[in-house]
Amino acid sequence: MSKPDQKYDAIIIGAGFGGLYALYHLRDRMGLKVRGFDSAGGVGGTWWYNRYPGARVDAPSSPFYAYTFSQELVQEWDWTETQTPQASVLAYLEHFADRFDLGKDIQFETWVTDAQYDENTQDWTIKTDKDDTVTAQFLVCAVGSLFVANMPDYPGINDFAGECYHTGRWPHEKVSFAGKRVGVIGTGSSGIQSIPEIAKEADHVTVFQRTPQYSLPARNRLITPEELAGYRENWHELRGSMRARGGWPFATKRRQAGDYTAEQRRAVYEELWQEGGIHLAINSYTGVLSDKALNEEVSDFVRQKICAIVDDPETAEKLLPDYYFGTKRLILDNGYFETYNRRNVSLVDLRRDPIQAFTANSVQTRDGEYPIDMLVLATGFDAVSGSMRNLNPKGRGGLALERKWHERFDNYLGTTISGFPNLFMIHGPGAPGVFFTMPLGGELTTAWIGECIRYLRKNNLGAIEATVQAEAGWDREINAIANRTLYPQTNSWYMGANIPGKPRQFLGHLRGSKYFDHLTEVAEQGYEGFVFEPAEQNMT
């Protein structure tokens, strides 16, 4: 192995929301020597890559999908729409990076090809495709929950000779749909956000749908100056509220379905549908995601809405979802179902009429052939665990993560992995990740990592590592929480079910506020579930 040419306290892989904050926190708040790496040409992570038409935040949006720690940042950034478009999220992250002068410590367009732990020096050494070899005591993996594109492996897909784009790898140059016949495979958020935009311009759009989805009207609108001023004024309370309410800034109604008649409940669903966003999911009645009968009632309500919106009954019928409402990632749309009333949009139900082949200019299903000029793959990601497996760090004794995670994504606190000392994940499997407001979740996770590093340094310790017993306990806890809900009963990317051969395991912690309380308790109890090693004389 060639001699490392540079040494840092911490290496951060990834310059999205999580990685940028980690760089700021560890460098500016803790005074560590830190180096960041990212494969993209600039900051933004998933927001740098996912620039397909219609891409917007689909979580509690502006101004809550943003950093919360700096009052100044909150004051100076003007959010304009309730459902922030990708370009605005990216502009915000660029502003954040400029404001805190982060770019000078990040090496862009650099792919980390190897990460290896050395038990003697208690350091991580990474290598890159730009021939860097860099060493640091701590490796912070902010590699993204939605990064590794899921490319469908249909026979002959490479025979297609037209333009082909995955939504998660969208070109930076403008893609023109004008005069083109576009085939879109996939109807998750990316498909449902992009299809209405593509249809406005294309000659024809054929949507190839595997699973019909529940999608709620986003009702995107401009934020009024008064609203923004109110948020700014009450920022401290709103931040506290997000921390305490699983990432959601406002009090939710805790109504019991049994206290109301079916008619009254329907009126509530209607009101929340009109309100838009995720209100129908979180503000109707307690237990929508755990009580089958209640869930079925809400599911039915949405199915009726779809039937009412879509003119052609045959198309409407294909669009009716049949899994438990909310157990796949909820989608917020801007006119998705309405798009099927356009004459230039048609729908193929792949469950009845599967794709069998591709030619240079068409998709062939069992029952038909669809000529296309462009193929859009809105087929999602090897989510949450995929980018860590891609990185495939080698821990103690050269143990490859790929091997350790062959059957289960064992980890402790969603942040650490036994056998991989001094490695931290932000939004790893077993963390709240996509089930909490991610920017705030990243801040809280990083603060915990920072305290952990401080603890090690203060106590002259060189390595921290989760125990396998702690991992087993964590796995039980994650499953116990998930099993109290209907999530595990659906084939979703939350369960790893979208990737052929991927272990089936619930990939997140569903009770974000409790999770962060738990992190604090672990630290307060002297890092229960971890073992430490004294420091070698290797500090920078």
Ligand code: NA7
């Ligand atoms: P998603 O939500 O994983 O959606 C991917 C879609 O692609 C979904 O409809 C899949 O159907 C479909 N898919 C995947 N593979 C295939 C194949 N081989 N054939 C046909 N259809 C397929 O990804 P998105 O990018 O839309 O969204 C990811 C997250 O980003 C989203 O949740 C937001 O948080 C933002 P399936 O449902 O698996 O049957």
